[in-house]
């Protein structure tokens with residue numbers, strides 16, 4: 001079985017590897033200038049005002065730097081960062097415990113905030129707006145609300161699908177910042193920095209090749225880097241050359257357009273099963289045997305961005321390019 005390269009999730013090896021490769025300061029955080037400029041202003045303003053920074057929502061496909069940026073924000077504010085995952089908070093009480101533990105100006109990072117249970121989410125409304133917890137105690141006629149004051153904190157929410165956030169939650173974020181796929185030139189800078197951190201030499205051509213085939217995503221560039229490093233080590237080469245890149249890309253099943261096997265499967269099914277479309281997401285998901293949400297959050301954004309898939313009111317259709325690309 002080939003390794004699934006493009007996924008919403010990070011594996012344990014990924015996590016350890018990424019911890020090593022995370023940007024340690026803003027100068028190491030490459031690209032996304034619009035996002036960074038906004039954050040820079042918000043951080044400076046919070047420092048001058050001596051208050052918590054405004055709440056911010058970071059959205060964009062997986063692996064583009066949302067978690068890394070949240071860590072940098074907390075560091076530049078000199079604040080403690082608390083990290084929780086939206087879907088992992090099952091009860092109101094769990095989130096209440098996290099919130100009451102925050103100290104003034106701490107940063108709470110909620111990853112995958114669009115997957116939080118609605119009942120849990122509701123306690124965020126007053127927490128974000130008034131730094132207050134409203135907790136309902138008892139039931140029926142004897143029920144009453146208890147209020148607990150919280151420290152002034154900053155909420156950073158991260159989501160791959162900002163459209164799925166409820167309106168009340170979305171409205172409480174002062175800033176909404178969108179991450180975009182990276183251009184190959186930006187990825188090349190990230191790849192060079194990270195190869196140095198990993199202690200591997202990289203030829204110019206090897207770097208350019210990896211940058212072009214990383215699906216605009218630093219996390220994928222890191223995964224390819226790890227694999228080419230393995231090839232160079234096994235072949236006892238002092239540095240990574242284009243041969244190692246070619247071998248790694250072949251092993252990872254990444255093609256000339258940087259698409260992996262699942263990307264190609266989507267295009268192939270659309271071409272051969274649905275005559276190029278239009279096809280609805282439910283039908284596509286059933287035919288592929290792949291979760292609808294994963295297709296929409298992880299695969300489709302890049303295929304749309306590359307103009308391989310087009311969205312029409314009647315469903316998704318393949319572009320001419322895509323039809324020629326797959327067999």
Ligand SMILES: Nc1ncnc2c1ncn2[C@@H]1O[C@H](COP(=O)(O)OP(=O)(O)O)[C@@H](O)[C@H]1O
Nearest residue numbers: 018021029030062063064065066067068218219
């Ligand atoms: N702007 C960036 N500059 C440098 N490296 C980056 C950048 N964005 C992401 N990375 C790299 O990609 C990895 C994954 O990024 P991460 O912040 O976990 O993405 P997300 O939270 O959006 O899924 C990081 O460990 C880092 O090595």
Ligand SMILES: [Mg+2]
Nearest residue numbers: 066067068111
């Ligand atoms: Mg993340």
